Amino acid sequence: MASAAAKSSLKKTTPAPPAPRGASLNQTIRNDIEHKIMSGEWPPGFRLPVEHDLMAHYGCSRMTVNKALGALSAQGLIIRRRRAGSVVAAPSADRAVLQIVDFAAEAQRSGKLYRHDMMERRMEEIDAATARRTGLKPGTRVLYAATRHVVDGVIEAYEERIVNLAAVPQARRESFADMPIGTWLLQRVPWSDAEHIIGAINADARLARRLGVERHAACLMLERRTWQNTVFLTEARLYYPGTGHRLVGRFSPTGNAAFGLAGGTENGRS
Amino acid sequence: MASAAAKSSLKKTTPAPPAPRGASLNQTIRNDIEHKIMSGEWPPGFRLPVEHDLMAHYGCSRMTVNKALGALSAQGLIIRRRRAGSVVAAPSADRAVLQIVDFAAEAQRSGKLYRHDMMERRMEEIDAATARRTGLKPGTRVLYAATRHVVDGVIEAYEERIVNLAAVPQARRESFADMPIGTWLLQRVPWSDAEHIIGAINADARLARRLGVERHAACLMLERRTWQNTVFLTEARLYYPGTGHRLVGRFSPTGNAAFGLAGGTENGRS
DNA sequence: TAGTGGTCTAGACCACCGC
DNA sequence: CGGTGGTCTAGACCACTAG
Numbered sequence: 001m002a003s004a005a006a007k008s009s010l011k012k013t014t015p016a017p018p019a020p021r022g023a024s025l026n027q028t029i030r031n032d033i034e035h036k037i038m039s040g041e042w043p044p045g046f047r048l049p050v051e052h053d054l055m056a057h058y059g060c061s062r063m064t065v066n067k068a069l070g071a072l073s074a075q076g077l078i079i080r081r082r083r084a085g086s087v088v089a090a091p092s093a094d095r096a097v098l099q100i101v102d103f104a105a106e107a108q109r110s111g112k113l114y115r116h117d118m119m120e121r122r123m124e125e126i127d128a129a130t131a132r133r134t135g136l137k138p139g140t141r142v143l144y145a146a147t148r149h150v151v152d153g154v155i156e157a158y159e160e161r162i163v164n165l166a167a168v169p170q171a172r173r174e175s176f177a178d179m180p181i182g183t184w185l186l187q188r189v190p191w192s193d194a195e196h197i198i199g200a201i202n203a204d205a206r207l208a209r210r211l212g213v214e215r216h217a218a219c220l221m222l223e224r225r226t227w228q229n230t231v232f233l234t235e236a237r238l239y240y241p242g243t244g245h246r247l248v249g250r251f252s253p254t255g256n257a258a259f260g261l262a263g264g265t266e267n268g269r270s
Numbered sequence: 271m272a273s274a275a276a277k278s279s280l281k282k283t284t285p286a287p288p289a290p291r292g293a294s295l296n297q298t299i300r301n302d303i304e305h306k307i308m309s310g311e312w313p314p315g316f317r318l319p320v321e322h323d324l325m326a327h328y329g330c331s332r333m334t335v336n337k338a339l340g341a342l343s344a345q346g347l348i349i350r351r352r353r354a355g356s357v358v359a360a361p362s363a364d365r366a367v368l369q370i371v372d373f374a375a376e377a378q379r380s381g382k383l384y385r386h387d388m389m390e391r392r393m394e395e396i397d398a399a400t401a402r403r404t405g406l407k408p409g410t411r412v413l414y415a416a417t418r419h420v421v422d423g424v425i426e427a428y429e430e431r432i433v434n435l436a437a438v439p440q441a442r443r444e445s446f447a448d449m450p451i452g453t454w455l456l457q458r459v460p461w462s463d464a465e466h467i468i469g470a471i472n473a474d475a476r477l478a479r480r481l482g483v484e485r486h487a488a489c490l491m492l493e494r495r496t497w498q499n500t501v502f503l504t505e506a507r508l509y510y511p512g513t514g515h516r517l518v519g520r521f522s523p524t525g526n527a528a529f530g531l532a533g534g535t536e537n538g539r540s
Numbered sequence: 541t542a543g544t545g546g547t548c549t550a551g552a553c554c555a556c557c558g559c
Numbered sequence: 560c561g562g563t564g565g566t567c568t569a570g571a572c573c574a575c576t577a578g
Contacts, residue, residue, distance in 0.1 A: 024547060040460040040498075050563065061549045063333075066564080074344065082556045082564045091456050186361050190310040193522055200470035200488040200512030218470040218488035218512070228310075242470030242488070252463055294566060320544065331568045336545080352545045353576040 025060055029068035037077055037088050048078065048086040103149040103156055104183060112152045116180045119210065120146040123172070126162065134225060134232045136164065143171050145181055148210060155212045161236045168233060185234055193227040200242065211239055218242035295330055299338035307347055307358050318348060318356040373419040373426055374453060382422045386450045389480065390416040393442070396432065404495060404502045406434065413441050415451055418480060425482045430507045437501050455504055463497040470512065481509055488512035 023031065036042040049057070054065040069086055072078045080086045107114035124144050131138040143163040149156045161181055163171045168189055176184060199221045201207075208215045220240040226233045293301065306312040319327070324335040339356055342348045350356045377384035394414050401408040413433040419426045431451055433441045438459055446454060469491045471477075478485045490510040496503045 026547080038460055038462050043460075044457075052563090061551085063550090063567095064548065066566090067547090069564090071344070074341070080564065083558055083562060084556095085563065091460070187314075190308055190313070190361070192308050198468065198490065200490040200510075202472075202486070202488045202512075216472070216486055218472045220468065220470040220490075240470075242472075296566080322544090331570085333548095333569090334567065336547090337566090339545090350545065351576080352574065353543060353578095355544065 025058065026064050026068040026071075029054065029058055029065060030071055033068070033072060034077065042088050044088050044090045046088045048088070050085055102183060102186075103151055104180060107151050115150050117148040117150065118145060118176060119148060120144065121176075123165070130162065130235075134162075134164075134235055135230075136232055141165055145176070146210070147176075147180060149180070156240070158207065158211045158239045159236060160239075161234060163234045164232050167228065167231050181234075182236060189233060190228060191226045191233055192229050195225045197221075197223040199223075201239075203239075207239060211241060213241050295328065296334050296338040296341075299324065299328055299335060300341055303338070303342060304347065312358050314358050314360045316358045318358070320355055372453060372456075373421055374450060377421045385420050387418040387420065388415060388446060389418060390414065391446070393435070400432065400505075404432075404434075404505055405500075406502055411435055415446070416480070417446075417450060419450070426510070428477065428481045428509045430509075431504060433504045434502050437498065437503050451504075452506060459503060460498060461496045461503055462499050465495045467491075467493040469493075471509075473509075477509060481511060483511050 033042075033048070042048070048054075048069075051062055051065045051069065054069075055062050058065065069078065069080060073080050073086075077089055078086050079089045103116075104114045122144055123141055125139045125141055126134070126136060128138050130136070131140070136142075143161075143165055145159075145161050145163075147159045147161070149159065159180075159182070163181065163185070165172055168185070170188070171181075171185075174184065200218055201221050202216045203211060203213055203219050205215055207213075207219065208217065211219065213219065219242050222238045222240070223235070224238075225235045303312075303318070312318070318324075318339075321332055321335045321339065324339075325332050328335065339348065339350060343350045343356075347359055348356050349359045373386075374384045392414050393411055395409045395411055396404070396406060398408050400406070401410070406412075413431075413435055415429075415431050415433075417429045417431070419429065429450075429452070433451065433455070435442055438455070440458070441451075441455075444454065470488055471491050472486045473481060473483055473489050475485055477483075477489065478487065481489065483489065489512050492508040492510070493505070494508075495505045
């Protein structure tokens, strides 16, 4: 009998997840199941008890069970299909989730001193290569800015950015003395699509000078383009010294993540 | 009157989001609100109509509205608080989401030929530096493997990996001839925590030889450590040629993401 | 203190699809 | 066919907190 098998799988064969403590019932159900999956007790492909059995086990209504399973499904931890039931999903292909550091906010949080140097700022017409990357017509007028992000006297990154003035006309009048362009844009302009490219390049003479590294030193490059539907908004190219400072992300398969900026030359686990 | 103001904000002042077509009611509500937020019509800080008004507007029960708003809240698009109501969230700090490419799967999908060369494979005891990174005791026995990922004859990445044999004893008997270690582990071992570090380094002689690049060429380095609760499982260091191939991610603020591996030397938007 | 979201109930009808 | 999830209802009580 299916329900007997399902119920038996609900018995606590593992030490028992720590008491939920004030959590709602649907959260408790979620945690229980999450624990069973992450511990390997319910491996990928394992068929979960049906909603009716979970109702009986937790003594609640179907909506409550449904909410818990729906959340797990949204997380990608389980896959639900009519008639086929709910099964534990195969581990997703790994993703690296990386915080793009807002230097100003990060510095403020850790009590450090942030400043940004705007090294160039001008209106210009884009060239063919930029037009290809952004989808704009060659010759479109954009704001070009080159900025250096400095925290406690250390150059953390060098940024080159273009902003589509047709989409963000108010950028023309801004001096960006108080706030880096990225922060300013984030606060004002909603976006719907973004594209990231991460690469490594050897610093040429100009980049080496502006980033304060030796020529040919390996630098991390993060390129981000942002659109509002089909309208191109902005492109940022961030260059980081390859050594000493790195992008870091900590996370779990459930989607929870914590971030930080690795400083120094060691990669200690905090 | 609050409800009048709320209702007026529900009037379609923008072209109207395309007909949902077959979507459930709570999905329709979600889409409508998502559209209003992403278009900028409801800017960050904007207070949404209360659930009761949305009920009236859509002619449905409160649970239906609640489900839609709950999902938006889970996405991080809105913030809900008792008494204070629901407000549009401030744009999150930018995150780069990057697919860690499973070369075998990627190659198969695009009809290319994948192979991996295991260049080294041995049991060894970890040194002090590795012990620090992983949290293992110095001298712990691990599996060490160096692998090259080759797609259509092109070296895509070079991988150095250690696997904690105490946590994954069956790795000792595996030859990994059929399947790269990473894929093998992903299919067998559940994990609860991971840490990523991305950096750039100049290739030393050995890396240059194995990755098929010139000495001092800038290489992208992706380091991933994985734990099952507090038990260290594995560390992988992936090295990519800095030029020609880059990690790419496309995504939207709602969390939807699409990924690919950028090939060639151009960064065209597909 | 009253408005708001958080959660839950005990049903219901339906669409899907494996058997 | 019948088991399963998908969705929805019309209520209810409670917890929190802004005014």
